[in-house]
Amino acid sequence: MATTVTFRWFLAGLVGAATIGAIAGAPPCASASTAMSPFLQDAKAELEKKLAAIDKKDANALFQVAQWAEQNALKTDSKRLLRDVIKINPDHAEARGLLGYEKFGEKWLTKREIDRERAKAEESSMAEKGLKKWKDSWVPQADYEKLEKGLVKYEGNGEVKWVSPEQKERLEKGMTLVDGVWLAKENLEHHRAGEFDVGGKWLKEDEANKVHGDFTNPWVLESQYCALTTTCTYAFAKKVLTNADGAIKRTYEIMGLPEPVAADYEKVGLIMVKDNADYSQLGNQPTDTTDADMSTIWSSFILTDANTSRFAGVTIYEVLQPGNDTGNDDFSLGHCRFAVAAATIRNMTFVEPPSPWFSFGVASYMERYWAPGYSAKKIKPLAKWTLDTLMKEGGTTDLKTYFDPFKATRQTLLQGGAIIGFLIEGQKSKKVEDQWNKVLESFKKPKDKGLLKDFLKLETVLGKDGGKDFDAYVASIQS
DSSP states (O other): OHHHHHHHHHHHHHHOHHHHHHHHTOOOOOOTTTSOOHHHHHHHHHHHHHHHTSOTTOHHHHHHHHHHHHHTTOHHHHHHHHHHHHHHOTTOHHHHHHTTEEEETTEEEEHHHHHHHHHHHHHHHHHHTTEEEETTEEEEHHHHHHHHTTOEEEEETTEEEEEOHHHHHHHHTTOEEETTEEEOGGGHHHHHTTEEEETTEEEEHHHHHHHHTSTTSOEEEEOSSEEEEESSOHHHHHHHHHHHHHHHHHHHHHTTOOOOOGGGOOOEEEEEESOHHHHHHHHTOOOSHHHHHHHHHSSEEEEEOTTTOOEEEEEEOOOSSTTOHHHHHHHHHHHHHHHHHHHHHHHSOOSSOOOHHHHHHHHHHHHHTOOTTOOHHHHHHHHHHHHHHHHHTTOOOOHHHHSSSOOOOHHHHHHHHHHHHHHHHSOOOHHHHHHHHHHHHHHTOTTSSOHHHHHHHHHHHIIIIIHHHHHHHHHHHHO
């Protein structure tokens, strides 16, 4: 049988082939470990006589026999009898002591249990003082939350703030962020000359682009709100950072939230590659089904950082028309806005997260219906082209059936962006307007329940009272 083979294989590393043979049916060999010595046989017999001679409900008498068993090498029997003693008399101190118990308050506990109780008591006492244990130290609750995120405290220039270890090193060295690159004062002249530090060598931009065009050694750049990893050119990467920052700020604005303070903001990760093989390799990593699907149905998806549990957007530079660099740049910048907006919302902490359609809708709006510095007139051709594409994908879905169940498809993603545009820009009925405002109020209370309920009501109101107004909004873009 397969189970027998498996069992034998498992035991082989533990007890050796000889024992395996015995298990398989080979004649067992006598050993000292399986045969009881005459001394133990006599002790066993004497133990039975002693037990027969006492009242087994008498804890003290039973304890005396247990002691005799311990003294005569019958340790297992002794432990068993001691456990019987404390069943009869739970407060038999000597029996408890031999079994490893100590009196702790009104309870008999093992040393491990006592240590655990003391730790709980200490934790409760410290919690009353607003402290929580971080490694071997007690720290304020607010500090604990920062430390859990991998942040460290930096004190300088008369201020105290929490930063990443990397940021602390930069601050201590007096580095500044210039065009996406962190530079020490003595290296600013190199940057002005168009040179970049690549592996300890200062290279011109074209040379640096060649090196960083390989995903094993990409550009790693930063802006106020975004941490970018890319194999695209440095010139294009700077545009990505501008669009990413704009998309992050616009996401907060749409949700009715104040613009984040750059100095305190944990930057959103964004990965943008130009090679299909690199994108496919990254697309194989998501464990979430929807994220995995997004890597194939769209040109952007979300990847989870296993170390920090933070979410990063992933996208690709897409060439729609060879030779049309401006058009390809603009289209790919839309991808970056989608990816970073989706990651921004996923990284927000809510007791009840927003409905999935909303996160995808905001991301789609960022990609197809908005761009930093673009007026409504300038963005309209892109929005119109998007809606034309939506019509080719089957057209808009009735709002009564769009939200539940929601599944991310090209059709629902394109329509999702239009729904967000309608909510923030379109003419809405009072019922829709009021419920949308309730959702915005719930965003401001991330630790409270109620967001899910408000979204469900919004979806219902949109289905009942928003259909005609939404269709009119779409028609206004298409005209």
